Amino acid sequence: MPASTIPGTDAAAQPPKPIDSRGPRWVGGYTFVIAVAALVVALLTPIEATIQGRLLSPEFILIAVLWLSFAAGTFGGNGAHPFAAFFRRVVQPRLRPAEREDPRPPRFALLVGFVLTTIALVLHAAGVPYGLVVATALVVVASFLQAFVGFCLGCQVYLLLARARIIRPKATLAY
Amino acid sequence: MQPWVAVLITAGVVALAAAIGAVWRATRGRRRAGDGTTFGPGDLPGLDAVTADATIVQFSTEFCSTCPATRRFLRHLARERDGVAYVDVDLTHRPELAGRLRILQTPTVFVLDRGGRLVGRFGGPPRRDELGAVLDSLVPTPEWNL
Numbered sequence: 665m666p667a668s669t670i671p672g673t674d675a676a677a678q679p680p681k682p683i684d685s686r687g688p689r690w691v692g693g694y695t696f697v698i699a700v701a702a703l704v705v706a707l708l709t710p711i712e713a714t715i716q717g718r719l720l721s722p723e724f725i726l727i728a729v730l731w732l733s734f735a736a737g738t739f740g741g742n743g744a745h746p747f748a749a750f751f752r753r754v755v756q757p758r759l760r761p762a763e764r765e766d767p768r769p770p771r772f773a774l775l776v777g778f779v780l781t782t783i784a785l786v787l788h789a790a791g792v793p794y795g796l797v798v799a800t801a802l803v804v805v806a807s808f809l810q811a812f813v814g815f816c817l818g819c820q821v822y823l824l825l826a827r828a829r830i831i832r833p834k835a836t837l838a839y
Numbered sequence: 840m841q842p843w844v845a846v847l848i849t850a851g852v853v854a855l856a857a858a859i860g861a862v863w864r865a866t867r868g869r870r871r872a873g874d875g876t877t878f879g880p881g882d883l884p885g886l887d888a889v890t891a892d893a894t895i896v897q898f899s900t901e902f903c904s905t906c907p908a909t910r911r912f913l914r915h916l917a918r919e920r921d922g923v924a925y926v927d928v929d930l931t932h933r934p935e936l937a938g939r940l941r942i943l944q945t946p947t948v949f950v951l952d953r954g955g956r957l958v959g960r961f962g963g964p965p966r967r968d969e970l971g972a973v974l975d976s977l978v979p980t981p982e983w984n985l
Contacts, residue, residue, distance in 0.1 A: 679902075682902040700853070703849050704845050704849050707840050707844070707845035708840055708842060709840075762904075804856065808853060809856055809859060809863075813860030815859075823944075
């Protein structure tokens with residue numbers, strides 16, 4: 665049945681193409697590895713006294729890499745995240761076809777990651793002790809759950825906001 | 840900071856995540872008590888009658904990855920057991936229904952008794968033992984004539 669025959673929907677409000685649900689889990693694994701490395705390094709050395717020192721510190725650079733990845737996925741679409749692109753080109757062709765899911769909740773989870781890493785970078789650049797540590801710890805927890813448990817914390821937030829009508833998806837949400 | 844302290848704190852953060860994950864896995868698919876809502880014929884799409892001893896209602900969506908396996912299992916269960924009916928409700932184009940029934944994940948499974956009272960609900964694929972126990976409590980055990 666074409667979507668245009670369903671009341672309340674039209675061709676312009678088609679739900680986006682579903683994505684392989686293993687993609688977000690691989691992105692979670694990539695995020696987890698980098699965030700854990702940044703957390704250990706940030707805990708090892710006290711925060712640098714000069715802004716140059718802070719901007720060039722290894723934890724700042726690691727989180728900046730994550731921030732760029734999240735920004736690409738948030739603003740360019742799930743597939744624009746560099747590691748999601750790696751999954752689609754290299755990993756997925758080697759896997760059997762499997763479950764697919766709505767891309768909007770995982771994309772919102774990328775936005776949550778983008779916001780958290782933005783907070784980490786801003787606090788670190790401003791010289792706030794343990795600012796980057798706390799924000800990065802949250803990224804570690806969320807990415808661990810995404811990668812190893814298959815539980816997407818950001819997606820749950822998205823569904824709660826959609827149910828409360830704070831977010832209004834253009835086309836019906838398939839969750 | 841001493842290297843071992845840094846590693847210990849990081850391990851603690853990962854352990855916290857693992858604990859949250861363990862709780863999520865342990866609660867998923869478990870039976871929760873119904874709130875006493877009663878569903879009559881026509882209250883849910885596809886629910887034409889609630890005259891079976893137990894009616895299993897599965898809520899699914901188009902892109903739900905675990906729905907087809909759950910559907911096969913529940914259909915099989917309804918065929919195998921006397922007095923058990925099965926209804927599948929597609930929520931993809933009915934967000935208002937999902938909101939009203941407070942359904943946040945699919946599959947979600949409701950079990951209704953004869954008369955349509957909600958006696959148990961499962962978020963995620965139901966655990967077989969817990970679903971079986973609800974059905975046992977609703978469907979009279981056949982008496983065997985030896």
